[in-house]
Amino acid sequence: MREDLHIAIVGATGAVGVEMLKTLEKRNFPAAKITPLASARSAGKTLPFRGKDLTVQELTPESFEGVDIALFSAGGGTSSEFAPAAVEAGAVVVDNSSAFRMDDSVPLVVPEINAAAVAENSGIIANPNCSTIVTVMALYPLHRAFGVKRIFASTYQAVSGSGAMGIVELERQVGEIAAGQSPTRDVYPHQIAFNVLPHVDVFLDDGYTKEEMKMVHESRKIMGLPEFRASVTCVRVPVYRAHSVAVSAEFERTVSVEAAREAIIAAPGIDLNDEVANNGYPLPLELAGRDNCQVGRIRKDCAFDNGLSFWVAGDQLLKGAALNAVQIAEEVAKL
Numbered sequence: 001m002r003e004d005l006h007i008a009i010v011g012a013t014g015a016v017g018v019e020m021l022k023t024l025e026k027r028n029f030p031a032a033k034i035t036p037l038a039s040a041r042s043a044g045k046t047l048p049f050r051g052k053d054l055t056v057q058e059l060t061p062e063s064f065e066g067v068d069i070a071l072f073s074a075g076g077g078t079s080s081e082f083a084p085a086a087v088e089a090g091a092v093v094v095d096n097s098s099a100f101r102m103d104d105s106v107p108l109v110v111p112e113i114n115a116a117a118v119a120e121n122s123g124i125i126a127n128p129n130c131s132t133i134v135t136v137m138a139l140y141p142l143h144r145a146f147g148v149k150r151i152f153a154s155t156y157q158a159v160s161g162s163g164a165m166g167i168v169e170l171e172r173q174v175g176e177i178a179a180g181q182s183p184t185r186d187v188y189p190h191q192i193a194f195n196v197l198p199h200v201d202v203f204l205d206d207g208y209t210k211e212e213m214k215m216v217h218e219s220r221k222i223m224g225l226p227e228f229r230a231s232v233t234c235v236r237v238p239v240y241r242a243h244s245v246a247v248s249a250e251f252e253r254t255v256s257v258e259a260a261r262e263a264i265i266a267a268p269g270i271d272l273n274d275e276v277a278n279n280g281y282p283l284p285l286e287l288a289g290r291d292n293c294q295v296g297r298i299r300k301d302c303a304f305d306n307g308l309s310f311w312v313a314g315d316q317l318l319k320g321a322a323l324n325a326v327q328i329a330e331e332v333a334k335l
């Protein structure tokens with residue numbers, strides 16, 4: 001692995017960007033230099049890294065001179081505008097937005113599932129949608145055991161998935177309500193405090209949201225299963241951090257709960273937490289800040305012949321975004 005890499009983080013001041021920096025430090029990533037980039041508003045701010053302060057610079061097309069790997073998490077518009085300049089300057093882009101995910105020339109990678117695809121990059125590698133990552137971390141080991149055909153799923157997505165402003169909105173509304181005031185809204189179309197919203201991302205003509213269809217298209221690409229089907233309802237919940245997903249999956253082969261548990265235990269990056277006798281199951285509060293996802297409530301699905309239902313949760317800022325991006329960068333460093 002190369003030890004002298006120059007890493008740029010685009011969106012370094014955002015909810016995911018801050019976690020990218022922390023993850024690089026925690027995993028002792030072989031970086032000789034880190035350049036944090038954000039909008040002009042943040043230029044001059046400092047971010048801590050390995051006991052020193054890094055100064056945030058304004059993102060410009062010239063920001064990528066000498067950069068080896070650029071981690072982008074500043075929204076799709078910024079990725080579309082600046083990723084080509086980064087590639088032109090010789091950097092490999094790991095992009096957390098949805099801008100390039102379904103592009104045939106762009107690998108879409110969850111390293112525990114398809115790390116080898118990193119080698120096929122032509123300058124850009126995409127980091128999948130956060131709920132999709134959490135879901136396939138559980139689904140892929142079960143697919144290897146039983147052969148998945150289709151799933152029905154509902155997500156329970158934390159407000160930090162909407163960026164730092166999502167956290168601010170929930171905190172503010174809780175404070176306003178506690179003070180007897182009417183909650184004010186900036187980010188979501190309805191009050192999120194003490195509520196759940198069956199609405200993540202924009203609505204499409206067929207009634208699903210864009211977020212719901214990401215689960216279909218991205219799961220197919222990551223798992224290499226063009227026939228895989230998924231009907232998903234994405235729900236925003238008043239949780240600060242960590243997404244949960246309730247999944248009912250139908251498989252080709254006969255399933256058993258015991259074999260499903262063994263498949264999860266043997267899989268990297270995901271832990272089994274399934275002791276219902278002791279009220280043991282994954283909770284977003286406990287998973288916030290943790291690298292590994294967790295699965296529980298594994299049971300034979302009573303509406304499918306070869307079906308399993310389960311509950312999976314994971315920190316979407318880490319495995320759903322920053323950690324997965326840094327793991328991809330580690331694969332790039334090995335090339």
Ligand code: A2P
Pocket residue numbers: 010011012013014015016017037038039040041042043059073074075078162163164165
């Ligand atoms: P800034 O903090 O300067 O606005 P989040 O997802 O938490 O909302 O964070 C988004 C991140 O993307 C922030 O770091 C933000 O920088 C950055 N960002 C948003 N728009 C731009 C832009 N046009 N150019 C550069 N960085 C941007």
